[in-house]
Amino acid sequence: MNLTLKIWRQPDAESAGAMHTYQLSDVSPDMSFLEMLDVLNEQLNDKGEDPIAFDSDCREGICGACGLMINGDAHGPEVTTTCQLHMRSFTDGETITIEPWRSDAFPVLKDLVVDRSAFDRIIQQGGFISVNTGSAPEAHSVPVPRDDAMRAFNVATCIGCGACVAACPNGSASLFMGAKITHLGELPQGQPERDSRVVNMVAQHDHEGFGGCTNIGACTAACPKEIPLDVISQLNKDLRTAIKHGH
Amino acid sequence: MSHDYDMPDTVSAAEASASGSLDGDYDDAAGYYTPGTPLVDTKAPDAPVAERWQTRKFEARLVNPSNRRKLSIIIVGTGLAGASAAATLGEAGYNVKSFCYQDSPRRAHSIAAQGGINAAKNYKEDGDSVHRLFYDTVKGGDYRSRESNVYRLAEVSANIIDQCVAQGVPFAREYGGLLDNRSFGGVQVSRTFYARGQTGQQLLIGAYQALERQVAAGTVTTYTRHEMLELIVVDDKARGIIARDMVTGAVETHLADVVVLASGGYGNVFYLSTNAMGCNVTAAWRAHRKGAYMANPCFTQIHPTCIPVSGEHQSKLTLMSESLRNDGRIWVPKSQADCEKDPRDIPEDDRDYFLERIYPSFGNLVPRDIASRAAKYMCDEGRGVGPKVDGVRRGVYLDFAAAIERLGRDGVEEKYDNLLDMYERITGENPYEVPMRIYPAVHYVMGGLWVDYDLQSTIPGLFVTGEANFSDHGANRLGASALMQGLADGYFVLPHTIRDYLADGPFEAISEDHPAVVEARESVQGRIDHFLSVNGTRSVDSYHRELGNIMWEYCGMERTETGLKKAIDLIRSLKDDFYRNVKVLGTAESLNQSLEKAGRVADFFELGELMCIDALNRRESCGGHFRGESQTEDGEALRHDDGYAYVAAWEWAGEEADPVLHKEDLVYTAIEMKQRSYK
Numbered sequence: 029m030n031l032t033l034k035i036w037r038q039p040d041a042e043s044a045g046a047m048h049t050y051q052l053s054d055v056s057p058d059m060s061f062l063e064m065l066d067v068l069n070e071q072l073n074d075k076g077e078d079p080i081a082f083d084s085d086c087r088e089g090i091c092g093a094c095g096l097m098i099n100g101d102a103h104g105p106e107v108t109t110t111c112q113l114h115m116r117s118f119t120d121g122e123t124i125t126i127e128p129w130r131s132d133a134f135p136v137l138k139d140l141v142v143d144r145s146a147f148d149r150i151i152q153q154g155g156f157i158s159v160n161t162g163s164a165p166e167a168h169s170v171p172v173p174r175d176d177a178m179r180a181f182n183v184a185t186c187i188g189c190g191a192c193v194a195a196c197p198n199g200s201a202s203l204f205m206g207a208k209i210t211h212l213g214e215l216p217q218g219q220p221e222r223d224s225r226v227v228n229m230v231a232q233h234d235h236e237g238f239g240g241c242t243n244i245g246a247c248t249a250a251c252p253k254e255i256p257l258d259v260i261s262q263l264n265k266d267l268r269t270a271i272k273h274g275h
Numbered sequence: 276m277s278h279d280y281d282m283p284d285t286v287s288a289a290e291a292s293a294s295g296s297l298d299g300d301y302d303d304a305a306g307y308y309t310p311g312t313p314l315v316d317t318k319a320p321d322a323p324v325a326e327r328w329q330t331r332k333f334e335a336r337l338v339n340p341s342n343r344r345k346l347s348i349i350i351v352g353t354g355l356a357g358a359s360a361a362a363t364l365g366e367a368g369y370n371v372k373s374f375c376y377q378d379s380p381r382r383a384h385s386i387a388a389q390g391g392i393n394a395a396k397n398y399k400e401d402g403d404s405v406h407r408l409f410y411d412t413v414k415g416g417d418y419r420s421r422e423s424n425v426y427r428l429a430e431v432s433a434n435i436i437d438q439c440v441a442q443g444v445p446f447a448r449e450y451g452g453l454l455d456n457r458s459f460g461g462v463q464v465s466r467t468f469y470a471r472g473q474t475g476q477q478l479l480i481g482a483y484q485a486l487e488r489q490v491a492a493g494t495v496t497t498y499t500r501h502e503m504l505e506l507i508v509v510d511d512k513a514r515g516i517i518a519r520d521m522v523t524g525a526v527e528t529h530l531a532d533v534v535v536l537a538s539g540g541y542g543n544v545f546y547l548s549t550n551a552m553g554c555n556v557t558a559a560w561r562a563h564r565k566g567a568y569m570a571n572p573c574f575t576q577i578h579p580t581c582i583p584v585s586g587e588h589q590s591k592l593t594l595m596s597e598s599l600r601n602d603g604r605i606w607v608p609k610s611q612a613d614c615e616k617d618p619r620d621i622p623e624d625d626r627d628y629f630l631e632r633i634y635p636s637f638g639n640l641v642p643r644d645i646a647s648r649a650a651k652y653m654c655d656e657g658r659g660v661g662p663k664v665d666g667v668r669r670g671v672y673l674d675f676a677a678a679i680e681r682l683g684r685d686g687v688e689e690k691y692d693n694l695l696d697m698y699e700r701i702t703g704e705n706p707y708e709v710p711m712r713i714y715p716a717v718h719y720v721m722g723g724l725w726v727d728y729d730l731q732s733t734i735p736g737l738f739v740t741g742e743a744n745f746s747d748h749g750a751n752r753l754g755a756s757a758l759m760q761g762l763a764d765g766y767f768v769l770p771h772t773i774r775d776y777l778a779d780g781p782f783e784a785i786s787e788d789h790p791a792v793v794e795a796r797e798s799v800q801g802r803i804d805h806f807l808s809v810n811g812t813r814s815v816d817s818y819h820r821e822l823g824n825i826m827w828e829y830c831g832m833e834r835t836e837t838g839l840k841k842a843i844d845l846i847r848s849l850k851d852d853f854y855r856n857v858k859v860l861g862t863a864e865s866l867n868q869s870l871e872k873a874g875r876v877a878d879f880f881e882l883g884e885l886m887c888i889d890a891l892n893r894r895e896s897c898g899g900h901f902r903g904e905s906q907t908e909d910g911e912a913l914r915h916d917d918g919y920a921y922v923a924a925w926e927w928a929g930e931e932a933d934p935v936l937h938k939e940d941l942v943y944t945a946i947e948m949k950q951r952s953y954k
Contacts, residue, residue: 040865058585058662058703066816067588073814073869078861081868083378085551087591090476091382108700116703137522138866145499148379152491156484157443161363161766162434164441168398171452181445181470184477188381215443 029055032123057116082140087111092187097127102191102250109252129194133237146236153232154225180214183207192247198239203247206259223270292912294950304892311935318728319423324945328427336778343368347531353380356741357537358482359765365489381483384551388475391467392758394432403464416749417898424746431767442481460754467755503558505795513737524864540720540742546823548717555875567732568924570745573890574721579646581716583670592716602678607658647715670712721748725924729772740764750898806873811856815872835903839891850880
């Protein structure tokens, strides 16, 4: 395959960026999208041009490090992470536009690399159950209905990649936050802190500059782990309940 | 998310090897090393194995809560072993600095572990116990692990499950709401707890959340996108690290009373492995060069069922559960001429189901090492399938046609759908129609920095946890035991043992101007400046790929004296060329991924050479280490307890000197060394 790549280049957080165009030939359809960029980088290196910076680590769709806007779609045309996208999803001769995540709360550090530390700070505000090591009761002392455990698991599969934010027209991280609220809220262990968790996480979310949910659903469509939209309903419901409780 | 919780059982126990007497006095590595003094672990109490940990916990001195905040701890790595330790030590009130190269602690590669976590809960009442988990782990490690450490691992395993459940880890449950277990890795009891095929992810998120909770509490400070590039040793004690801020390029000095390395394994020395792209040996290797011994570095675990390399662009390999071998049949064409054909056009008579042919009683379920080697031999013979990479087809078929006939397509889907989907996404081939292709890949390293019972290395004040240390898995690791070890070390072992060391602190304050600190910082700066100044012709990746090929060829599934010696020569000359001809563009004062990789690959060269020397010295086959010279008539691994029942701990002696070999004899008081009875 021969491709035309339009890629966002930006030397650092302070400098202005711009789209640059590259031609790449002999791309194998079996390459992953990131391997295609590896090949381009090898060629740039040979020519003495600075390789394109992008994040990736596990390259098996679970660490959440990678994430690119590909032709305007977070993680590209398939429902998966960028690292699990393969070139067979594109056609010979195609022009592919590659940009970093779009969000004020995820500033660009270089080229396609963004700063997602806002997600860590949201978790710090309550995305946990307060239990010190060694103080846990016997695991079987609290049975958890299987359906609750399943739902908790299904939403706990969020990989924190940020695609939901990048896809959202209002740059909201509600899907990310809702997934955590729902994961911990479905479990008996998560009940004692349920009210404070949602109130504090939402406050941090807003403080970081993420937008409010506007019920578009682009987040769940882009989510490589298919986190359902109803976690945002759960989030809003928990917030309402917490406020009613006087938080 | 259509899949249910249930995952199929996994096959093939890591069995003990056959054992035999050495037929001579061998010193294969003569000329490559210097013999050193014996090494002993002085920290495990002299008590029956079942009482050692209780005794040690009692004897380890306490630190007054009001003194803890004055004591500082650096922890490098935020996987299961690092995040759990950082959270726990933060909760205890110490002043913790946590470092990771990723942009968030949650991305450490523990997250990719699929299968599960073992614990001796005996919830199934099927005869499991601490002693049985201990026994299985020592046997699975082919009697090359340290008894005291393994017993303790089994002992604290049950606490891990309690802790994780309390944190909200959504383990699989039964209809009654209690935790589900499955049998894993061929053991005969069901002791593996799991969260679908994403157990590592769920456990890591639990530890990460506990860590972030401590960040909010002010006890832990995280340094993300920071890479440790040197250990600071002052007056023979580990006192800090030099780290590079990977965004600004700033070379920073971080001082502390104690340093913990939880920096993971070094499987990426093979370039292609199931490790994440960033996994590296640099933190451990820098510590090794400063005096921490490296133990059994050649012990590598290779998994038979990975997705094969599709071309020279390949950047990593993906593991598929070995459970596929329960129902899939492995074959290659009988004739080389058929290797390019569509496999569906190759008639039954022209197929060689080689595992069933060579091992009629075990068939496709032979242990991992045998399955892996047999696949390699077929491809070496020229009967591999799939695309040619570097001139050779490296793949064998794993065929579900018979299973589909027997169980129906629905039956196969129910058991393996998620795996087969993953395969299709990566390869673009539908495994329900075309046989899958598989090939072995490096997955885990049992070797690592030598530690005593306290998890302290040979440098006082430097502790090592998780995959980065060597102690618990011997020559092979059982399935679902890596997660157990990472969390055991971080939640329940290190927090107790480190206090005995910290009871002597706070240690004398040192300034950033101390000559040892300046030396460490300048050596880091010197290396960075060197890589950027060479301006040669080859990329870092091209060197890494070539090193990986050497390691895979000569220090992979089968190692021989001739091959290893050749590999050492090849590595030395490649390393030489690297320092003279590598091309790293960009600047030091910016985000520069080529520069990051250059430092890691430089350390992989030295590690790779030591792995070959270690493999050369160990003229026996055990666990994941197979020496061609040490096999039974049937091609099975042949262990030599009379010659090699020791830990090989290597001391760095300088760039121009041979490493020094210190042996720690392995003594078993609670179990007897057994061998595999294969027939």
